[in-house]
Amino acid sequence: MKNGKLRSVLSLLLLVCGPSLFAQAGSADNNSFVTILVAVVVLLAFFALIQVSDNLLKLEARQLGVADKIGEVSILPGLSDLFRPRVPAYAKNHTLLEIKRGADLPVAGEARKEVRDAQVTRFAVQPPNWRGLAPIPRLLVQVGDAVKAGDPLFEDKKRPEMKFVSPVSGEVIAINRGAKRAITEVVILADKDQQYREVTAPDLGKAAREELVEFLLETGGWMLLRERPYDRIPDWNDTPKSIFVSTFDTAPLAPDSNLVVEGKGEAFQKGLEVLNRLSGGKVYLGLDARGEEPPSAVFTEAQGVEKFWVRGPHPAGNVGVHIHHIDPIGPGDKVWTMGVQEVITLGSLWTEGRFKAERVIALTGSKLNDPHYVRTLAGANIGELLKDNYNPEEDLRFISGDVLSGEAKKPENFLNFYDDQVTVIAEGRYYELFGWLLPLKPRISLSRTFPNFLFKNVKYDVDTNTHGEKRAFVVTGQYEEVLPMDIYPQHLMKAILTNDYERMEGLGIYELIEEDIALAEFACTSKQPLQQILRRGLDMMWEQG
Amino acid sequence: MKGLLNFMKRIEPDKEKRPVLHTFYDAVFTFFFVPAHVTSGKGVHIRDGMDLKRLMVHVVLALQLCYLFGTYNIGHQHFLAIGEHTGFLEGIHLKLAFGLIQILPIFIVTHIVGLGIEIIYAAKRGHGVEEGFLVTGALIPLIMPPDIPLWILAVAVAFAVVFGKEAFGGTGMNVLNIALLARAFVFFAYPTTISGDEVWVAGLSDTDAGSAVAYGWAHLNLFNPLFESLGWSTFDASATVVDGFTGATPLALAAKGGWDAVTEVYSPAAMWWGTIPGSVGETMKPFIIVGALFLAFTKVASWRVMVGMTLGTIFTGLLLNAWGATPFMEVPWYYQLYMGGFWFAMAFMATDPVTAASTNVGKWIYGFFIGFFGMVIRVLNPAYPEGWMLAILFMNVWASLIDYVVLQRNINRRMARTAANA
Numbered sequence: 001m002k003n004g005k006l007r008s009v010l011s012l013l014l015l016v017c018g019p020s021l022f023a024q025a026g027s028a029d030n031n032s033f034v035t036i037l038v039a040v041v042v043l044l045a046f047f048a049l050i051q052v053s054d055n056l057l058k059l060e061a062r063q064l065g066v067a068d069k070i071g072e073v074s075i076l077p078g079l080s081d082l083f084r085p086r087v088p089a090y091a092k093n094h095t096l097l098e099i100k101r102g103a104d105l106p107v108a109g110e111a112r113k114e115v116r117d118a119q120v121t122r123f124a125v126q127p128p129n130w131r132g133l134a135p136i137p138r139l140l141v142q143v144g145d146a147v148k149a150g151d152p153l154f155e156d157k158k159r160p161e162m163k164f165v166s167p168v169s170g171e172v173i174a175i176n177r178g179a180k181r182a183i184t185e186v187v188i189l190a191d192k193d194q195q196y197r198e199v200t201a202p203d204l205g206k207a208a209r210e211e212l213v214e215f216l217l218e219t220g221g222w223m224l225l226r227e228r229p230y231d232r233i234p235d236w237n238d239t240p241k242s243i244f245v246s247t248f249d250t251a252p253l254a255p256d257s258n259l260v261v262e263g264k265g266e267a268f269q270k271g272l273e274v275l276n277r278l279s280g281g282k283v284y285l286g287l288d289a290r291g292e293e294p295p296s297a298v299f300t301e302a303q304g305v306e307k308f309w310v311r312g313p314h315p316a317g318n319v320g321v322h323i324h325h326i327d328p329i330g331p332g333d334k335v336w337t338m339g340v341q342e343v344i345t346l347g348s349l350w351t352e353g354r355f356k357a358e359r360v361i362a363l364t365g366s367k368l369n370d371p372h373y374v375r376t377l378a379g380a381n382i383g384e385l386l387k388d389n390y391n392p393e394e395d396l397r398f399i400s401g402d403v404l405s406g407e408a409k410k411p412e413n414f415l416n417f418y419d420d421q422v423t424v425i426a427e428g429r430y431y432e433l434f435g436w437l438l439p440l441k442p443r444i445s446l447s448r449t450f451p452n453f454l455f456k457n458v459k460y461d462v463d464t465n466t467h468g469e470k471r472a473f474v475v476t477g478q479y480e481e482v483l484p485m486d487i488y489p490q491h492l493m494k495a496i497l498t499n500d501y502e503r504m505e506g507l508g509i510y511e512l513i514e515e516d517i518a519l520a521e522f523a524c525t526s527k528q529p530l531q532q533i534l535r536r537g538l539d540m541m542w543e544q545g
Numbered sequence: 546m547k548g549l550l551n552f553m554k555r556i557e558p559d560k561e562k563r564p565v566l567h568t569f570y571d572a573v574f575t576f577f578f579v580p581a582h583v584t585s586g587k588g589v590h591i592r593d594g595m596d597l598k599r600l601m602v603h604v605v606l607a608l609q610l611c612y613l614f615g616t617y618n619i620g621h622q623h624f625l626a627i628g629e630h631t632g633f634l635e636g637i638h639l640k641l642a643f644g645l646i647q648i649l650p651i652f653i654v655t656h657i658v659g660l661g662i663e664i665i666y667a668a669k670r671g672h673g674v675e676e677g678f679l680v681t682g683a684l685i686p687l688i689m690p691p692d693i694p695l696w697i698l699a700v701a702v703a704f705a706v707v708f709g710k711e712a713f714g715g716t717g718m719n720v721l722n723i724a725l726l727a728r729a730f731v732f733f734a735y736p737t738t739i740s741g742d743e744v745w746v747a748g749l750s751d752t753d754a755g756s757a758v759a760y761g762w763a764h765l766n767l768f769n770p771l772f773e774s775l776g777w778s779t780f781d782a783s784a785t786v787v788d789g790f791t792g793a794t795p796l797a798l799a800a801k802g803g804w805d806a807v808t809e810v811y812s813p814a815a816m817w818w819g820t821i822p823g824s825v826g827e828t829m830k831p832f833i834i835v836g837a838l839f840l841a842f843t844k845v846a847s848w849r850v851m852v853g854m855t856l857g858t859i860f861t862g863l864l865l866n867a868w869g870a871t872p873f874m875e876v877p878w879y880y881q882l883y884m885g886g887f888w889f890a891m892a893f894m895a896t897d898p899v900t901a902a903s904t905n906v907g908k909w910i911y912g913f914f915i916g917f918f919g920m921v922i923r924v925l926n927p928a929y930p931e932g933w934m935l936a937i938l939f940m941n942v943w944a945s946l947i948d949y950v951v952l953q954r955n956i957n958r959r960m961a962r963t964a965a966n967a
Contacts, residue, residue, distance in 0.1 A: 468592070
């Protein structure tokens with residue numbers, strides 16, 4: 001189809017060129033020009049001929065069923081084959097997503113690959129971590145109660161079947177409330193020796209799906225699940241069309257999942273099997289094909305799931321990008337997702353009969369004295385995690401998550417339930433003389449107006465300065481360059497700002513959550529708050545039903 | 546630096562009592578200092594070093610070579626007309642002084658009027674002055690004839706900024722290219738000041754042979770004594786226009802008699818290197834191409850629009866060559882690129898991100914049709930000697946429709962996918 005169009009355009013051009021060619025053939029000073037033109041035409045004709053025969057060959061091959069993928073039998077290597085970096089051997093002959101658009105931000109402060117045990121005494125379960133929960137859940141414990149890891153702390157007011165359990169055993173020491181008395185934190189002081197609530201998991205092979213769901217709701221397995229669109233906790237009456245697990249995170253300074261999964265292969269595999277029972281379709285596992293070496297065997301040898309490889313810059317590791325390319329979300333569709341560590345926790349309900357919310361957390365950021373990994377439990381206190389690791393005199397930003405889509409916290413707050421990373425960077429409250437024209441301090445930029453593109457290996461000390469003021473949308477095509485999806489982000493944002501529901505749906509709002517457009521927000525010349533706008537749109541769509 | 550910061554903070558006027566003054570202060574302050582804003586904590590925590598000021602100033606930087614040459618060429622054309630210092634590098638000081646005397650008032654009036662209106666509207670709306678006018682103000686002097694009466698310029702700029710931009714909500718909301726709107730306003734309201742053979746060379750009382758030069762106070766009483774004291778040649782108030790001078794631009798000649806008529810007066814090399822009469826900034830092609838490459842490389846302007854427009858122009862040029870009904874149509878397509886403002890329009894006018902199509906596919910289509918319509922207007926329409934201004938304004942209006950079609954295809958693709966999955 002595309003080639004046909006090309007050919008008709010070429011022949012039209014030839015037709016148009018023809019007369020002028022002959023008209024000028026007589027004049028002497030244009031001779032060399034004519035010669036070049038003729039040479040070009042001959043080359044084009046030759047190229048067209050080869051292309052046609054090549055296409056015929058491909059068609060024939062497909063009809064005979066020789067090759068699944070076009071390109072395997074072609075005479076000519078495709079242009080993209082010639083220029084793109086070679087696919088590593090381990091990912092060959094598998095489904096491979098090549099992500100072209102995006103960017104890896106060179107942020108300084110990567111965690112050393114060394115896991116230590118963290119000395120954290122306080123943990124919290126934070127109801128705001130689950131979107132779709134009534135703001136004041138019904139508490140099942142009081143201050144002073146002793147709980148075991150896996151004991152329910154509260155339940156959803158509208159759906160009391162949905163229990164949220166404690167990741168840790170200890171004493172409930174505080175129940176903190178925010179605006180309108182909404183519960184923000186249920187704080188637990190951990191015991192020295194962890195006690196677990198023992199559960200008997202149903203037999204995965206035999207139990208009915210209802211039985212399985214009931215078990216998960218009761219034991220906290222359910223709170224590990226996330227649903228797209230909207231990024232909510234799923235309803236148990238729904239069956240997702242597929243479940244996606246991304247085994248790598250490409251966000252700035254994100255933790256290395258291979259380190260996280262070490263020695264937990266059994267629980268991970270079990271977790272995938274549970275997901276398989278929950279999914280209405282397949283369970284997809286996105287694998288990292290960026291490195292020379294393949295990722296951990298726990299991922300590559302996982303059973304019973306549909307595996308695919310992904311390579312390219314951030315956001316290549318985002319599960320949203322995987323869903324978009326493998327099994328996109330349309331109106332009414334539901335796709336569930338789960339992180340690697342959550343899958344392990346889910347599996348532990350079967351392998352150990354306990355709710356084990358162990359987490360390996362990356363402590364990152366240029367303002368940490370010693371960025372490294374720690375082993376702790378979900379919802380750890382940030383100040384205790386970072387103890388003696390930062391200078392309390394400095395004006396710092398503590399982030400639960402990464403610099404692009406994490407949440408700003410204070411040291412006395414707790415890590416969000418789904419986060420496996422803490423980032424600490426400097427606040428950027430300074431005035432900069434001619435900072436827009438001739439900045440003195442190097443800074444990250446995707447723009448080629450900075451010479452950054454010449455120095456690929458430099459890592460930058462980042463801070464929270466906005467480097468400019470908010471402006472109306474002016475630049476176009478900028479967001480598309482960092483969002484590897486068939487979506488027009490700027491037009492989607494404008495549809496949201498004008499409350500145009502039909503257009504929001506048409507332009508693919510269901511396929512995005514905040515983390516997917518975070519990089520576009522970073523790059524935005526006009527400093528627009530894209531993630532907030534997107535969330536506003538998602539909320540509007542949700543209220544519309 | 547600390548001292549300057551403290552000084553500027555101390556002189557901050559009251560925002561409530563004097564909103565316009567405060568907006569002006571804010572614009573100046575943010576010109577010197579990037580404010581100490583930090584990310585809100587909801588959404589990204591770090592931001593790219595790029596902002597709108599930096600974006601806009603890069604367009605202005607790309608225009609500097611055009612300013613340099615344009616200023617000199619104003620003087621050069623003037624002295625060619627009176628037959629003095631006819632070599633390009635002769636009388637450099639005179640040509641530069643003459644050019645500056647012409648271009649500075651144009652530049653200053655443009656900015657006072659344009660920025661003044663911007664500041665008043667920004668104060669009214671309660672936000673900072675957006676940087677759009679930085680570029681508009683740099684472009685307008687380059688697309689005007691050197692002899693444009695200043696009051697006409699002021700009216701045109703005011704019209705373009707008020708009705709073209711502020712009426713639509715300010716920077717980022719305008720439908721039409723502001724700089725071109727200002728030019729179009731002059732073109733339709735005061736056509737004699739921007740078309741014909743008399744307006745492209747400055748400082749002459751008339752273009753007939755023997756007409757006297759028209760020098761002002763600055764030439765005779767400011768620069769002449771200065772140059773005299775240095776022992777350099779001076780402005781000669783008694784000089785007259787030489788025989789055989791024509792102020793006509795190549796396009797005007799081509800419309801009358803095809804390529805032959807053009808080459809009788811100007812050599813292709815002169816046209817390429819820009820030593821011909823025309824609007825201030827558009828004659829020197831290599832400098833414009835340097836600017837265009839700079840913008841395309843830094844991704845400040847869209848290369849898709851540039852390439853699309855070039856393809857559209859070449860395609861239409863070939864089409865007209867094949868038709869060949871008039872001498873103008875027979876001008877070889879590649880020589881069409883030597884004449885007129887094609888390069889300037891391609892590099893700086895069509896690529897305005899706000900008024901161009903906003904989708905990547907749309908940019909190709911948008912650019913192509915500017916090329917097409919620009920050539921059609923230039924060659925086929927006897928009333929207009931040049932087509933880019935009208936072609937770009939025309940396609941500005943159509944840009945949103947092109948985007949609509951591209952987006953609708955995206956929506957349909959998504960719907961078809963949903964239907965296929967269901």
